[in-house]
Amino acid sequence: MGNIVSLIVAVSVAAMAVLALAVAVRPIRAARRAEKLARTQRDFHRQREQLEAKFIDLAAASGKPRGLRWTKVEFDDDVVYARDRRSQSLKALVAIEVSFEAVEGGGMEEVEAVSNVRAATAEFLHDGTRWCTVGRVYFNLAPSAAVKYLSADLELVAEEHAAVRP
Numbered sequence: 001m002g003n004i005v006s007l008i009v010a011v012s013v014a015a016m017a018v019l020a021l022a023v024a025v026r027p028i029r030a031a032r033r034a035e036k037l038a039r040t041q042r043d044f045h046r047q048r049e050q051l052e053a054k055f056i057d058l059a060a061a062s063g064k065p066r067g068l069r070w071t072k073v074e075f076d077d078d079v080v081y082a083r084d085r086r087s088q089s090l091k092a093l094v095a096i097e098v099s100f101e102a103v104e105g106g107g108m109e110e111v112e113a114v115s116n117v118r119a120a121t122a123e124f125l126h127d128g129t130r131w132c133t134v135g136r137v138y139f140n141l142a143p144s145a146a147v148k149y150l151s152a153d154l155e156l157v158a159e160e161h162a163a164v165r166p
Contacts, residue, residue: 058135068100077162080143082154090126093143
């Protein structure tokens with residue numbers, strides 16, 4: 001009987017120690033995650049100009065929208081960061097405005113709306129070590145709306161808003 005009581009006490013003490021350790025580690029893990037996010041955000045801003053140029057090249061070469069040629073892309077300063085729920089990889093989403101012209105023989109020459117500027121979101125990916133892009137664009141969605149639309153796959157991590165300029 002004494003051995004059983006001693007065993008129960010030992011197991012209880014061990015369980016409480018594990019629980020205390022888990023509670024103590026949580027803030028450390030959160031701080032590490034926040035530092036990693038901050039470092040990744042700084043890296044995005046350092047590489048942003050090259051990433052934007054690569055995005056334009058890849059998106060324009062995609063052939064989408066069909067029958068249109070990308071002529072101009074304006075990037076917003078604000079960035080929305082989201083995490084892929086499956087891979088845990090980080091994405092940076094940036095609002096863009098895209099201008100097109102009709103491709104000769106593409107069937108869009110007579111469409112009046114071709115010259116309209118289109119709102120969209122550009123997607124940038126962090127593979128765990130560096131930022132890249134595959135030229136993925138979400139037309140007619142602002143970055144925060146894209147996260148909501150893709151909420152089964154994405155979760156909002158952070159939003160950066162450019163400083164208001166006088």
